[in-house]
Amino acid sequence: MATDIIMPALGVAQEKGTLLNWRKAEGQSVIKGEPLMEVETDKATVEIEAPASGILTNVTASSGDEVPVGNKIAVILAPGEVATTAALQDPRPLPEGDGISAGRLAREGEGTTEDHPLPLGEGRDEGHRPTSKPTSPGEAAAQTWHVGERILASPAAKRIAKERGIDLSSLRGSGPSGSVLAEDVLRSTASEAISKAGPPKIGETIQLTAMRRIVGERMTRSKQTAPHFYLSMDVDMTGIARQRNMLKEKNEPLVPSINDFILSACAKTLREFPSMNAAFTEQGVQLYSDINIGMAVALEEGLVVPVIRSADRLSLKDLAQQSRELVEKAQKKKLFPLDYEGGTFTVSNLGTFGVDNFVAIINPPQCAILAVGRVAPRVVPHGEGIAVRSMMTLSLSADHRIVDGAIAARFLQEVKRRLERAAA
Structure with a gap:
């Protein structure tokens, strides 16, 4: 039985999706x-799995097409199912001069059109024919054609070949007597489609993806409407770095990352500063009841922000496990709406790229975002002297419509305190 492939709904309010x-x-x-x-x-970009096994056919959407949710974009024919099933579902009219009516094609589709192409001499098998009759499937695959001879081909195969400009004489048929079936024509276009794909060329204008366009619009709107202000503090991460090294030496199966410690510290601190866990709306400032921390993950096609829900209620170990799973899902393009919706505060970490410090743009309608730089050795005052310590810079971007500088500063101080005492 054929299986329809439709544009899936990946979000509550999603109306369309872009086929990448x-x-x-x-x-x-x-x-x-x-x-x-x-x-x-x-x-997000999501990888969709095949709902059934068979042959992919009747594809109506191409890369870059924006398709309404629920629209059929392809069909998977079950193993052994004839390809005319897809042709029957194709609303496009047959090309003029094909010599076969839609009704005739439908009747043949119910019977054995693909299994028994029209015999020679009926005037509808255009092209050439084999030099000799093959006696086995193997011989059929190796069948050759010569100029002036007719070719056996099913009506559906001829229609598809004509639409796509494919010379039937260049194909090897897999049907009886070496006849060319619709599947043979479709299969011939598969390798060609793949070979044409390649990286963009220098000087080429690359069309914006839906994600890149929407992210750009949201970030522009954030900078234009939310009065950002910025605060930075240096944090001594020596204790946490030492603790992580000890866990690695013990071959612990799960070692929390630097980012996990930061996510946990932010979540716990947000409980004490509800105005930092808020959103600006037309009705006023909305205080979120849950603390859902979003963590920015960079992918080739853009930025995604999976969310750790109720992060303040999680142990460091549980938070680290969820963080790892979400990052893996993002990298494998397996994120679904529940994984990236409902964030109330965001952490963006570019430390792994060697960035010392930066300021981030608030993810609307949230109140703030924390930018995290790398952990690196620095000579700093320590006790009554100086020492080399593992230091990190945190930079907080906050919306002045929701909080004032003093509240944001106290929030950042508390995050710093929690991190420096985490391994004490």
Whole structure:
């Protein structure tokens, strides 16, 4: 039985999705559960798995197409199912001069059109024919054609070949007597579609993806409407660095990352500063009841912000486990709406790229975002002298419509205190 492929809904309010690319070309075999396509929304890129095994056909959406949620964009034919099933579902009219009516094609689709192409001499098998009749499937695959001879081809195969400008004589048929079936034509386009894909060329204008466009619009609106102010503090991470090294030496299966310690410290501190865990709305300042920490994850196609829900209620170990799982899902494009919706505060860490410090743009409608730099050795005052310590710079961006500088400063001080005492 054929399985329809539709544009999935990946968000509560999502109306359309952008097809980034097909992982399988039309005519290729697919296995249930393997990656079939990548779909992009304004918040994430998601890899969609094949819902059934069979042959991908009747593809109506191309890379970059924006498709309404629920629209059919392809069909997977079950193993052994004839390709005319897809042709019957294709609303496009047959090309003029094909010599076969839609009704005739439908009747043949119910019978054995693909299994038994029209015999020679009926005037509808255009092209050439084999030099000799093959006696086995293997011989059929190796069938050759010569100029002036006719070719056996099903009506559906001829229609698809004509639409796509494919010379039937260049194909090897897999049907009876070496006949060319629709699947053979579709399969011939698969390798061609894949070979045409490649990296953008220098000087080429690259079209914005839906995610990149929406992120740009949101960040522009944030800078234009939210009066940002910025605060920075240096944090001594020597104790946490030492603790992580000890866990690594003990071969612990899960060692919390530097970012995990920061996420946990922010979540616990937000309980004491509810105005930092808020949003600006037309009705006023909304204080969130839950503390859901978003962590920015950079991907090739853009930035995604998976969310750790009720982070203030999690132990460091549980938070680290959730953080690792979300990052892996983001990298594998397995995030779904529950994974990235509902954030109340965001942490962006560029320390892994060797960045010492930076300021981030607030993720609207949230109140603030914390930018994290790298942990690096610095000579700093320590006790009554100086010492080399593992230092890190935190930079807080906050919305002045919601909080004042003093509240934000006390919040940042408390995050710093928690981090410096985490390993004490």
